[in-house]
Amino acid sequence: DAGITQSPRYKITETGRQVTLMCHQTWSHSYMFWYRQDLGHGLRLIYYSAAADITDKGEVPDGYVVSRSKTENFPLTLESATRSQTSVYFCASSLAGGNEQFFGPGTRLTVL
Amino acid sequence: SQKIEQNSEALNIQEGKTATLTCNYTNYSPAYLQWYRQDPGRGPVFLLLIRENEKEKRKERLKVTFDTTLKQSLFHITASQPADSATYLCALDPSNDYKLSFGAGTTVTVRA
Structure with missing residues (x-):
């Protein structure tokens, strides 16, 4: 009963590098989400997906790319990391739109 | 602005x-x-959902009200315990498109 997992849990990278954060859920939930959490801003939606091969932008999508080829996976890629992308990233899933969301444990990313 | x-x-x-x-x-x-409830270093955990046609919702020692005229929700923790110490987040779906926007949270500390 793994639920929703994220990897890595911690990542340090340098400006300009590409980084991919992984998210995996075992419930076959249709919806998956990526958020970032920063002091003073709370949780902000980056991208979400309503089903495999369907993705849409959230509030802060610039500098990020997502894909969803399988229902259970929703990777988030920072194509060229910047210091402003230093944050804690949370993945979440929900059975259907508007339902409760189940969050992963988070990935703490530091961009030097 | 919203x-x-x-x-x-x-x-x-x-x-x-x-x-x-x-x-x-x-x-x-x-x-x-x-x-939602969030403990330090962990992802948010869903507590309650209340719909626009519901005035009040309860779950154990938790109670939520939703006043669409005042544009306000109140969240009550009755008979509080030290284990209730956490940050509590409210979240809305502003455009009713399943994209949640979160408040910055309120950190509650319950003294024994």
């Missing part, structure tokens, strides 16, 4: 008392509102 505001960043209360948290929003007409 905004979600949660009352004071921190709330300190004595064990056994009732904690009341406020979530105010502007320029939205959300169909529902959700409350």
